[in-house]
Amino acid sequence: MTRGSALLADLALPELPPGAIELRQDEPMRRHxxxxxxxxxxxxxxxxxxxSLAALLACCDxxxxxVCFVGGGSNLLVRDGGIRGVVINLGRMTRVWQPDPEGAPEQVEVEAGATTGKLLLAATQWQLGGLEFLGGVPGSVGGGLIMNAGTYLGExxxxxxxxxxxxxxxxAVRRDHAACGFRYRASDLPADEVACAASLRLWPRPRAEIEAEVASLRERRKQREPSGVDNNGSTFTNPPGEFAGRLIEAAGLKGLRIGAAEVSPVHANWxxxxxxxxxxxxxxxxxxxxGxxxxxxxxxxxxxxxxEVKVVGEAAQ
Structure with a gap:
């Protein structure tokens, strides 16, 4: 019996509608x-x-x-031994909608499993500004909320x-903006909770202006960042008043390699x-x-x- 099959038997999940929870045993995290x-x-x-999420959490409890919560996997390093227990991903909870498109079009609701790209596209189509910074942010909305993801255009x-x-x-728990404790690449959203959805307040902006600013951001990132290699984007947060990439480069570390892992010659913080x-x-x-x-x-x-990267899991035996 594998770890996954043994765990599934122990959980004794209740009867749920067909397809309520997609389950995979002993799933390689390199796929995610x-x-x-x-x-x-x-x-x-x-x-x-x-x-279905609430039912699963209650069983695990x-x-x-x-339980480990994983979003789009764009800011995650999983150790070679894998993750014990249940890894929960909200990749099927991806709705983006306007509750009152006529009366309050600037209010947008989004489920945490939606990709940042999907959210940005919806806002652009509705001609709502405020999310232009997502043109440079990969991954899911849930992960972005927890780390207050952003670029120089905003967070x-x-x-x-x-x-x-x-x-x-x-x-269930609800937190207003103040209770979220957002700060540079962090928040007060507890690690033992899973963000399910968020309410956003945007503002009217012509679609052409949004698209132009997003295109400029993406071009800037394309010129400054490596391509064709597997990566998490920036590895370290910038120290106050400094840039991690500049410090790493000044220490002569560009191109340093251990096994297949390398300090990018293009951008030292990658x-x-x-x-x-x-x-x-x-x-x-x-x-x-x-290290x-x-x-x-x-x-x-x-x-x-x-x-800046979250490290989870166990070392290989």
């Missing part, structure tokens, strides 16, 4: 991260709606099964009025996975490279770099 790294999750679960904190979540026992080398792609090597970079920057500049 932009780094394409990571060992298996015991059980991978994608609920179709919030009611009663059985004492650990989620500018547009969010409320976030709705589920606790580990399945109960630690990437090369697939054109005779080395296996392992999370352990990327973690070793992260080497932090040590070198601390020695050269007296600055401790903080990870």
């Amino acid at each position: 991260t932009t780094l394409r790294l990571g060992g298996p999750a015991d059980l991978w679960a994608r609920p179709a709606d919030e009611a 009663r059985a004492g099964v650990p 989620f904190t500018r547009v969010v009025t409320e976030v709705r979540s589920r606790r580990r026992d399945g109960s 630690l990437v996975i090369r697939r054109d080398v005779d080395e296996p792609a392992r999370a352990a090597d990327l973690l070793a490279l992260i 080497r970079v932090r040590e070198a920057v601390q020695a050269a500049h007296g600055v401790t770099l903080e990870l």
